[in-house]
Amino acid sequence: MHAGEGGAMRMDRLRHDRRRQAGRSLVEIMVALAIAAVILAAILITVSGTGLSGRRYDAQARLNDEGQVALSLMNRHLRMAGFWIPGSPVQSLDSEDMLRGCRNGFNNPTAANFANLSCASGAGNDAIAVRYDGRQPGITPTDCLGASAGIPADGWVDNRFYIAQSPSTGNPALYCRGNGGGGPEALVDNVEAMRIQYGIAAQGTLSDDPVVFDPPAYGGRTVRYLNADSIASCASGSTPANSWCAVTSIRVCLLMRTEDGAADEPNTPYIDCDGNTTSQADRRIRRAMVTTISLRNRTSVSAP
Numbered sequence: 354m355h356a357g358e359g360g361a362m363r364m365d366r367l368r369h370d371r372r373r374q375a376g377r378s379l380v381e382i383m384v385a386l387a388i389a390a391v392i393l394a395a396i397l398i399t400v401s402g403t404g405l406s407g408r409r410y411d412a413q414a415r416l417n418d419e420g421q422v423a424l425s426l427m428n429r430h431l432r433m434a435g436f437w438i439p440g441s442p443v444q445s446l447d448s449e450d451m452l453r454g455c456r457n458g459f460n461n462p463t464a465a466n467f468a469n470l471s472c473a474s475g476a477g478n479d480a481i482a483v484r485y486d487g488r489q490p491g492i493t494p495t496d497c498l499g500a501s502a503g504i505p506a507d508g509w510v511d512n513r514f515y516i517a518q519s520p521s522t523g524n525p526a527l528y529c530r531g532n533g534g535g536g537p538e539a540l541v542d543n544v545e546a547m548r549i550q551y552g553i554a555a556q557g558t559l560s561d562d563p564v565v566f567d568p569p570a571y572g573g574r575t576v577r578y579l580n581a582d583s584i585a586s587c588a589s590g591s592t593p594a595n596s597w598c599a600v601t602s603i604r605v606c607l608l609m610r611t612e613d614g615a616a617d618e619p620n621t622p623y624i625d626c627d628g629n630t631t632s633q634a635d636r637r638i639r640r641a642m643v644t645t646i647s648l649r650n651r652t653s654v655s656a657p
Contacts, residue, residue: 412615412638416543420609420642423527423541428646430497430512431603435650436485452597452648453482454549454581462513463530463537470513472581479549479581480515481603485650496531503534513537516547527607545608545639548626550578552602552645553595575602601651604643611638 435451455472458480464470470482487494488508495501497512504510511532519526519539527544530537552575579595587598606626614636622632623639633639 409615409617409638412611412613413640416609416611416638416640417642419541419543420607420640423544423607423609424605424642424644426497426529426540427514427527427605428644430485430510430514431481431483431605431646432649433485433487433510434483434648437650438486438488451484452600454551454584455480456580456582458515459513462515462517462528467511478516478547480513480547481549481581482511482513484509484511486510496533497529497540498531498533498535498538500531500533500535503532505532514547516544524612543610543612545610546626547608548606550580550604551584551597551600552604553577553579553584553599554601554651578604601648603646603648605646606641606643608639608641610640613637 450467453467453470455470456479457475457477458473459482460471460473461469462480467482467484486508487496487504487510493501494504494508494510496504496510497514509532513530515528515530516525517528517537517539518524519542521539522542524543525545526539527541527547528537529540555574555576577595583595584600585594585596587596608626615638616636619634619636620632621636621638622630624630624641625639626641626643
């Protein structure tokens with residue numbers, strides 16, 4: 354081998370080794386960084402979305418639980434409207450003395466007497482008051498707040514349900530004022546609105562017998578639901594159409610909302626208790642929850 358050929362081969366190996374030891378180009382580095390950034394962004398978005406979804410699901414679960422509790426509490430007391438046991442010191446009870454509703458709330462929900470409740474004018478939430486005999490063998494009658502001290506000796510329980518702002522949380526809440534001696538208290542927080550409709554039963558035939566307990570003789574299926582301001586007054590022995598005497602069921606709708614901005618976006622649409630699709634910009638989740646309550650004691654009882 355000539356000296357010139359050997360030198361050429363050494364130069365070729367040197368150039369080959371330099372190419373083999375060379376680093377990545379700037380373009381390759383930029384591409385790698387871009388891919389890493391995309392992957393990192395995807396991971397962050399996934400983690401963030403999972404956290405938001407978890408908070409949203411927790412808020413929705415709490416909303417549903419609070420709505421069910423509120424409806425259950427109202428159901429328990431409203432279905433007792435007009436309950437009366439034999440031998441009660443009260444010898445008669447007109448329909449309007451056991452159930453009273455107002456379309457825009459009560460002027461005076463804490464009035465001492467049931468008969469003094471009056472309806473407010475203007476826009477507002479519905480309110481409802483109910484009376485029944487709370488005495489049962491071996492059981493002390495209590496109101497919607499579990500109090501018994503102020504309930505009269507005859508055992509008549511008087512409960513009023515309405516919406517008011519809670520001073521402790523600043524949120525609208527479902528309130529109840531009973532006659533057990535205490536003041537009104539919030540039962541469930543974040544109840545934004547309440548709408549109540551009253552089921553009117555088909556007209557029946559009046560009984561000729563003296564009536565001690567007087568939900569007059571209406572029977573059969575519910576033929577319509579009306580707001581409180583569309584229901585007429587009635588008196589003992591009188592059965593005008595669309596009157597309080599003909600009310601045999603109650604449909605309650607509560608508009609519940611989450612405690613904080615749990616919605617993914619502002620202006621999330623929802624259907625309110627009046628059936629309107631609307632939205633608000635506070636990023637709260639809202640849901641209208643409805644129940645229908647049968648008034649079990651709307652039957653005539655003849656005097657013995």
